Amino acid sequence: MTTIMIDAGHGPETAGKRSPDGVLREFSFNSAVAILVKRYLVEEGMTVVFSHKEQEDITLSERTKLANRLKVDAFASIHANAFGNDWNNANGIETFVYPAASKESVTLASLMQKSLITACNRADRGVKKADFAVLRETRMPAVLIECGFMTHREEAALLMNKAYRVQCAKAIAFAITAWVYRGKR
Numbered sequence: 773m774t775t776i777m778i779d780a781g782h783g784p785e786t787a788g789k790r791s792p793d794g795v796l797r798e799f800s801f802n803s804a805v806a807i808l809v810k811r812y813l814v815e816e817g818m819t820v821v822f823s824h825k826e827q828e829d830i831t832l833s834e835r836t837k838l839a840n841r842l843k844v845d846a847f848a849s850i851h852a853n854a855f856g857n858d859w860n861n862a863n864g865i866e867t868f869v870y871p872a873a874s875k876e877s878v879t880l881a882s883l884m885q886k887s888l889i890t891a892c893n894r895a896d897r898g899v900k901k902a903d904f905a906v907l908r909e910t911r912m913p914a915v916l917i918e919c920g921f922m923t924h925r926e927e928a929a930l931l932m933n934k935a936y937r938v939q940c941a942k943a944i945a946f947a948i949t950a951w952v953y954r955g956k957r
């Protein structure tokens with residue numbers, strides 16, 4: 773049985789993490805997409821565990837400890853990006869892995885990035901490396917996905933749009949499924 777941990781980055785009350793006009797809260801996007809990803813992966817026969825809670829902020833170390841304790845097969849953290857605090861032109865989708873990431877993490881990240889760019893038709897910022905706690909502290913393949921910028925007017929509108937959330941979730945689930953079954957069929 774394959775178990776995937778889906779992490780809706782941040783919590784409902786995490787400070788900052790909003791569009792410049794305050795209308796979009798990052799957690800609302802992250803958690804809505806997480807719920808959809810879970811549905812699609814369960815349909816593929818996988819077990820999905822959330823690291824976050826809807827009503828409570830869970831610390832990063834609690835999230836990664838849970839992933840390590842459950843020995844999940846992969847960890848995917850879902851986010852919406854921001855550049856500064858005001859509206860600007862930074863835009864597109866990017867996926868992060870830890871600088872010393874395993875080959876398996878890099879494979880998952882590259883499938884994720886390709887899948888999202890194909891499904892969402894946004895600018896391709898590529899797979900990048902970053903020393904993020906959820907990537908560093910997890911002992912299994914782990915990726916962090918940035919699905920568009922809350923500080924970009926067009927992308928902020930997309931991030932609030934149900935159809936865009938479905939596209940992101942399908943792309944994320946597709947990449948995880950392709951990764952799980954790689955070489956097995």
Ligand SMILES: [Zn+2]
Nearest residue numbers: 781798851852
């Ligand atoms: Zn975030």
